Amino acid sequence: MKIKAIAFNTFREAIRDRILYLLLFFAAVCIIFSRLLALLTVGDKVKIIKDVGLSSLSLFGALMAILIGTGLVFKEIDKKTIYTIISKPIHRYQFLLGKFFGLVLTLFIMLLLMSFIFLALVFFHTFTIEWEMLIAILFIFFELCLITSVALLFSCFSTPILSSIFSLAFYLIGHTAWGIETLIKKIPPGAGKTLARFLYHFLPDLENFNFKTEIVQHLDIPSEVYLYSILYGIFYTLFVLIIAVLIFRKRDFI
Amino acid sequence: MATVLKIENLHKSFKLGFLLKKKEILRGISLSVEQGEVFGYLGPNGAGKTTTIKCILGLIFPEKGNIEIFGHPHLSSKAKEKTGFLPENPYFYDHLTASEFLDYYSQLFLMKKEAKEEKIKSLLRLVDLEDSADLQLRKFSRGMLQRIGMAQALLNDPSLVFLDEPLGGLDPLGRKEIRDIITRLKDEGKTVFLSSHILQDIEMICNRVAIIVNGEIINQGALHDLISEKILFTEVILSGVNEKELKELGECLSGHGDRILLKVFKEENVEKVLQLAQSSKGKVHSLIPRTETLEDLFVGIVKQR
Ligand SMILES: Nc1ncnc2c1ncn2[C@@H]1O[C@H](COP(=O)(O)OP(=O)(O)OP(=O)(O)O)[C@@H](O)[C@H]1O
Numbered sequence A: 001m002k003i004k005a006i007a008f009n010t011f012r013e014a015i016r017d018r019i020l021y022l023l024l025f026f027a028a029v030c031i032i033f034s035r036l037l038a039l040l041t042v043g044d045k046v047k048i049i050k051d052v053g054l055s056s057l058s059l060f061g062a063l064m065a066i067l068i069g070t071g072l073v074f075k076e077i078d079k080k081t082i083y084t085i086i087s088k089p090i091h092r093y094q095f096l097l098g099k100f101f102g103l104v105l106t107l108f109i110m111l112l113l114m115s116f117i118f119l120a121l122v123f124f125h126t127f128t129i130e131w132e133m134l135i136a137i138l139f140i141f142f143e144l145c146l147i148t149s150v151a152l153l154f155s156c157f158s159t160p161i162l163s164s165i166f167s168l169a170f171y172l173i174g175h176t177a178w179g180i181e182t183l184i185k186k187i188p189p190g191a192g193k194t195l196a197r198f199l200y201h202f203l204p205d206l207e208n209f210n211f212k213t214e215i216v217q218h219l220d221i222p223s224e225v226y227l228y229s230i231l232y233g234i235f236y237t238l239f240v241l242i243i244a245v246l247i248f249r250k251r252d253f254i
Numbered sequence B: 001m002a003t004v005l006k007i008e009n010l011h012k013s014f015k016l017g018f019l020l021k022k023k024e025i026l027r028g029i030s031l032s033v034e035q036g037e038v039f040g041y042l043g044p045n046g047a048g049k050t051t052t053i054k055c056i057l058g059l060i061f062p063e064k065g066n067i068e069i070f071g072h073p074h075l076s077s078k079a080k081e082k083t084g085f086l087p088e089n090p091y092f093y094d095h096l097t098a099s100e101f102l103d104y105y106s107q108l109f110l111m112k113k114e115a116k117e118e119k120i121k122s123l124l125r126l127v128d129l130e131d132s133a134d135l136q137l138r139k140f141s142r143g144m145l146q147r148i149g150m151a152q153a154l155l156n157d158p159s160l161v162f163l164d165e166p167l168g169g170l171d172p173l174g175r176k177e178i179r180d181i182i183t184r185l186k187d188e189g190k191t192v193f194l195s196s197h198i199l200q201d202i203e204m205i206c207n208r209v210a211i212i213v214n215g216e217i218i219n220q221g222a223l224h225d226l227i228s229e230k231i232l233f234t235e236v237i238l239s240g241v242n243e244k245e246l247k248e249l250g251e252c253l254s255g256h257g258d259r260i261l262l263k264v265f266k267e268e269n270v271e272k273v274l275q276l277a278q279s280s281k282g283k284v285h286s287l288i289p290r291t292e293t294l295e296d297l298f299v300g301i302v303k304q305r
């Protein structure tokens, strides 16, 4: 109940943030731009539209999660609004979870809006509503939940700018985990290799949530793969949230 | 009388700067507050008043020390349910209107719907913000923010209220309004813990005070024990009297025009001054006996250090 109250207030605050609409606008521009790109290239136009569209959804969703998520806790401490909240009978973990769910709700709605634009554009080309696109979008949502938890974790102990840089790095590295894998193969054994190994196991593989190609190409995906990705997302998010709570619980608000 | 707040040997230091040098802010604060009193926590800027209050409310964690509220550990829900808090220079979610804001906070107390609406209405009436219920907090003036802050501190009908500089930055009218609310809380039997560096305020409304300087409590007790009621000197303003004759009776701090400000230290001399004024057909404009004030005490103590 208390978590819900905080989540709704966070939502109310987030949807009044201008940066959200700026990003939404650019996402729309990108999705529509894919139409232009399709005109210029040979090959399956619809596939390009779908590819670029889904990538825009993922990228702009992540940017929203990062830019708003990193400010969430920091702003409350900076403006001291947190003083009167924490002094009420509420646990600190409830506050943090409230923030998390509030932002997740915001991202859900934003993703819904972007999906609508995207599906409408696809509809103009195929004259069918391609519902299986929603599967790819669902996994983008799982990814956004994870990124939100990471942004929240950083914002528990760092300024918004630093947190944004960290979170963005997390997003980029997470999508190029295979790069680290090849790196491990290439570099000679030693400290560098150990570090790369550590990074490889510790950082998430965000490609687990990427079903764009498979779905655009209408490839069959075994249900275990879906299940694995869902569990991966849930447990990783939980893990990050627990660390965030542990840090937040001990924090001084000065 | 029951003890509502008990603090024992509270220590807190901050790590500051690049080298994380330790700076001691609280050096063993101990105090206790009894039920139903208005307790003044008095000290100069930077003494550690806000830091103490933050420790009590669980915003920061002391390194050492024990805090109990109504006999419960200070961070327990039982303790928090009975307390209210108005921070210094309060700032709230400025995207909310006054009633949205109170509604949000009341949800943190899990209040029932009808009870909630009733409470919000009566609080807005108490702090005289009924007309601004639908105004966004960003459009609130300093005084209005202080008053809405007071309202949120009282949402749960607390038995113990912490007010950090509640009169800071307010005009005389605003101060009076907040003072009236505090007096009302006292009449309702609530306990008020009030921090301030403004002595007049504390003198006017507090039963008991503790004085903190540099992270240590240096004096604590009932107001009339700390301040003697003996008259220190009498200030007399008079005109039409020969200044030379007055010099023997007291210290002349001549004012403007023919008016003379005279500081008389001995009580029998006051009589003589009045007789002199009468005999030389002069006029006495005012006569004020000055007792020791909290300010004198305060200045004396701070100077000693
Ligand atoms: N965020 C902070 N970081 C570092 N030091 C701080 C911080 N806040 C306060 N201090 C230090 O702690 C000491 C006590 O500050 P505190 O705010 O408790 O004083 P105060 O008695 O409330 O003063 P005031 O009357 O100005 O409100 C000060 O010396 C101040 O320098």
Ligand SMILES: [Mg+2]
Pocket (backbone or CB within 6 Å): B049, B050, B051, B088, B164, B165
């Ligand atoms: Mg202060």
